[in-house]
Amino acid sequence: MIERIIIAGFGGQGIMFLGKFIAWAAMRENKFVSFMPAYGAEVRGGTSHCAIVISDKEIASVAFDAIDTLIAMNSPSLAKFVHRLRSGCELFINGSMIDNAPKIRGAKVHTFKFTEIASELGNARTANMVALGAYLASKNLLSLKNILKLLPEAFKNNKKLQALNEQAIKAGMNLIK
Amino acid sequence: MNREQRTEDRGEKVLLSGNEAVAKSAIDAGCRFYAGYPITPQNELIGYMAKNMASSGGIFIQSESELSAINMVFGASASGVRAMTSSSSPGISLMQEGISYIAGAELPAVIVNIMRAGPGLGNIWPAQSDYFQAVKSGGHGDYHCIVLAPSSVQEAYALTFEAFVLADKYRIPVIILGDAMLGQMMEPLSVHSQEFIVHSKKLRTKSWAATGCKDRKPNVVKSFYLNLGDLEKFNLKLQRKYKNIQQKEQRYEELNINDARIILVAYGTMARLAKQAMVSLREKGLKVGLIRPINLWPFPQKIFQRLAISDKRLAFLVIEMSYGQMLEDVKLAVNGQQRVEFLGRSGGGIPTEEEIIKSSLSLLSS
Numbered sequence: 001m002i003e004r005i006i007i008a009g010f011g012g013q014g015i016m017f018l019g020k021f022i023a024w025a026a027m028r029e030n031k032f033v034s035f036m037p038a039y040g041a042e043v044r045g046g047t048s049h050c051a052i053v054i055s056d057k058e059i060a061s062v063a064f065d066a067i068d069t070l071i072a073m074n075s076p077s078l079a080k081f082v083h084r085l086r087s088g089c090e091l092f093i094n095g096s097m098i099d100n101a102p103k104i105r106g107a108k109v110h111t112f113k114f115t116e117i118a119s120e121l122g123n124a125r126t127a128n129m130v131a132l133g134a135y136l137a138s139k140n141l142l143s144l145k146n147i148l149k150l151l152p153e154a155f156k157n158n159k160k161l162q163a164l165n166e167q168a169i170k171a172g173m174n175l176i177k
Numbered sequence: 178m179n180r181e182q183r184t185e186d187r188g189e190k191v192l193l194s195g196n197e198a199v200a201k202s203a204i205d206a207g208c209r210f211y212a213g214y215p216i217t218p219q220n221e222l223i224g225y226m227a228k229n230m231a232s233s234g235g236i237f238i239q240s241e242s243e244l245s246a247i248n249m250v251f252g253a254s255a256s257g258v259r260a261m262t263s264s265s266s267p268g269i270s271l272m273q274e275g276i277s278y279i280a281g282a283e284l285p286a287v288i289v290n291i292m293r294a295g296p297g298l299g300n301i302w303p304a305q306s307d308y309f310q311a312v313k314s315g316g317h318g319d320y321h322c323i324v325l326a327p328s329s330v331q332e333a334y335a336l337t338f339e340a341f342v343l344a345d346k347y348r349i350p351v352i353i354l355g356d357a358m359l360g361q362m363m364e365p366l367s368v369h370s371q372e373f374i375v376h377s378k379k380l381r382t383k384s385w386a387a388t389g390c391k392d393r394k395p396n397v398v399k400s401f402y403l404n405l406g407d408l409e410k411f412n413l414k415l416q417r418k419y420k421n422i423q424q425k426e427q428r429y430e431e432l433n434i435n436d437a438r439i440i441l442v443a444y445g446t447m448a449r450l451a452k453q454a455m456v457s458l459r460e461k462g463l464k465v466g467l468i469r470p471i472n473l474w475p476f477p478q479k480i481f482q483r484l485a486i487s488d489k490r491l492a493f494l495v496i497e498m499s500y501g502q503m504l505e506d507v508k509l510a511v512n513g514q515q516r517v518e519f520l521g522r523s524g525g526g527i528p529t530e531e532e533i534i535k536s537s538l539s540l541l542s543s
Contacts, residue, residue: 020363024192027365035192035363040220040301062362062446063527095284 001056002062003036005142006081008049008130009073009094014128019050021132023151025142026054034062049076052075054141069139071131072098073114090138092131112175118168126168133172144173189367195333195355198366199289201223203261204335206285206376210253210260210418211236212246214268217301218357219291222263224303233308243268247275254284255398259341265357266299270315276350277316281400283385283415285344287337288322289353291360294525300316302525303357305445308502311352312474319412321419322350322475323426326444330364336471338369340362342377347422348385354473356498358446360528374435419475427479428471433459437466438535441515442507443496444470447528451496454533473503481510484527492516492540516540 005022008014016037023035026151036051060168064085072078074097085091087106095101096115112134118127136144155161193201200222203211211226223239230237236253240246246262253260264272269290279286290311294304309315311324321344325445327333333355340351363473387396402408430448433455434440443451448469458465470477484491493511495504497519504519511517520536 018203020192023363027190027192033365036361038359039361056483059364059457060449061530062358062364 002090003054003068005052006049006067006069008047008077008081011045011048013073014125015048016050018128018132021154023052024148028146031056032059034059036062047080049077055165071135076100092134094127096129110138117171121167121171123164126165129165129168132168132171134175137151137173183475192256192363194219194221194361194363194368195330195359197225197355198330198334199337200453202334204229204233205369206259206338206341206411208261208341208516212238213262213264214240214243214246216265216268218293218360219263219265222289232370239377243271244275245338247272250286250425251275251279254286255387257383265291265293267408269307273316277318277320277402280320280322280351281318282398283348284346286350287340287344287353287480288350292356294523295427300525301357303498303527304525305356305447305498306523308473308499311354316475321474322352322380323414323422324354326354326471326473328445328448330366334366334368347418355527356446364445375422424477426472426475427477429477429480430469431480432467434466434468436464438464438494438495439469439540440466441496442468442495444473444503447496447498450530451533454530457534458537463541466489469476474512476506478510480509485511492518494536494540495519496528498519498527
C-alpha cells in the first residue's frame with residue numbers, strides 16, 4: 001500500500017495543519033509516513049500546499065509526481081496540481097471556492113461545499129476538517145477512532161475547539177454515501 | 178513542546194522535521210551553546226533552538242552574521258562547552274575561515290549544513306553540491322572535518338548525537354551534511370531513552386579547555402605557530418590524528434552487494450531514491466546493489482577497495498544531486514579497477530527513480 005496525498009489551498013485554510021494531522025494519525029497507526037511542506041517564498045494569502053506519503057513499507061521519496069489523493073481547497077491550487085492527476089486517483093474538491101471540477105478519466109471526484117458546511121457548523125476555518133472527514137470515509141485508510149483520540153492533543157485540551165473539529169470531521173464523513 | 182514531551186515519556190514516536198530532529202538531538206547530546214543566523218531551508222533548526230535552548234540551561238544567540246556565529250562557537254568550545262551552529266550553503270561558505278581556525282585549534286564543534294542549490298545565492302531547493310566544500314575542507318590549510326550524511330529524520334537525530342561524541346573524542350569539527358529535503362520533511366522519530374542520554378552526557382574532562390587557571394598552568398587555545406618548525410610539527414600531529422580517524426570511522430550501509438553486477442552509490446536523501454530504484458530493478462530479476470556512505474569524510478574507502486579487486490566485472494553508478502563530487506572519491510577508491518559511471522542533477526533538480534532505472538539498464542546492457 002502506498003498513498004500519495006497533496007493538500008492545497010490558500011494560506012489560512014489550515015492546509016499545513018491538516019497535512020501534519022494526517023501524518024500524525026498515520027504515525028500513531030504505525031504506518032510509514034512522511035510530510036513535506038511547500039517551504040518556498042510563500043506569500044501570505046497565496047497558495048499553500050503539502051505532500052504526505054503513507055505506506056506499509058519504508059518510504060523512498062517524500063517527493064512524488066503522480067498523485068493518489070488531492071484535497072483542493074481553492075481554484076488556483078487545483079489548477080496547480082491538475083496535470084499530476086492520473087486515472088485511479090481520488091479528488092476532494094471544495095465546491096465553495098471551485099466552480100468547475102476537472103474531468104479526469106478514471107478518477108473519483110467528490111465535490112462538496114466544505115467551507116459553507118464548516119460555516120454552518122460555526123467556524124469556516126474548520127473546512128479542512130470537513131474535507132478530512134470526507135477523505136476518511138471514502139478512503140478508509142485511517143480510523144476515525146484514532147483520529148478522535150488525537151484531537152485533545154492537537155487542540156491542547158481546549159474542549160470547545162475539540163468539539164467543533166470533531167463535529168466538522170463527522171459532518172465530512174456523512175457526505176460520503 | 179509539552180505535547181512532544183508527554184509523548185516521549187510514553188516511549189512513543191514523535192513527528193519532527195529533519196531540522197527539528199537535529200536541534201533536538203543536539204540538546205539531548207548536551208549541546209549548551211548555539212549561535213546561528215537564519216537562512217532557508219534550515220530555519221526550523223534555529224527556531225527549535227530559540228524556543229528550547231534556554232529552558233534546557235543553554236545559551237541561544239541569533240548572531241548578526243554567520244561569521245560571528247562560527248567564531249562564537251569557537252569561543253564557547255574553547256571554554257569546554259558542547260557548541261553548535263547551523264546554516265545553509267551560502268552561510269556555510271561565510272563560515273569557512275572560522276572552521277579552519279577551529280580545526281587548527283583542535284576544538285570540538287558541530288556545524289550543520291542543510292544544503293540548498295548553488296552557486297551563489299542559488300535557490301532554496303535540495304542539492305548536494307557542497308560535498309567538495311565539506312569533505313575537501315572549504316577553508317585554508319591542511320585540515321579535515323568529520324562529515325556525516327543522514328538520510329532520514331531518525332538518522333539525523335542519531336548522527337547529530339554521534340557528532341558531538343566524535344567531536345569531543347577527536348577534538349575536531351564535525352559537519353552534518355543534509356539537504357533541504359531532509360531538513361524540511363517530517364517523519365516519525367524515536368528519541369534516545371533518558372538513561373542513554375544521561376549516560377552519554379557524562380563528558381570526558383576537557384583538560385585543554387580555557388576554564389580559568391587558578392592553581393594550574395594556563396591553557397592556551399590557538400592555531401598560531403610563528404616559530405619555524407613548530408607548525409610543521411603540529412601539522413604532522415594533526416595528520417596522525419586524521420589517519421587514525423580514517424582507519425576507525427568508515428560508516429556506510431550496504432545492500433545486496435554480494436551478487437551485484439551494478440552497485441548504486443548515493444548518500445543522504447538521494448540514497449533513498451537509489452534504494453527504491455534498486456528494489457524495482459531486483460523485482461525485475463536484475464542484480465543491483467547499493468552502497469550508502471554515511472561518513473563522507475573519512476570516505477568509506479575499504480568497501481570500495483575490496484569490491485574493486487574482486488574477479489568479476491562490476492560497475493558502480495554514482496548518483497548525486499550535483500554534477501559529480503562524491504564521484505571523485507569513488508573513483509579514487511576504485512582506482513581504475515572497475516567501471517565507474519555517473520548520474521547527477523543539480524540546481525534543485527533531483528535524479529528520479531525512472532532516470533536511475535534507465536541508467537542502470539543501459540549500464541547492464543553495455
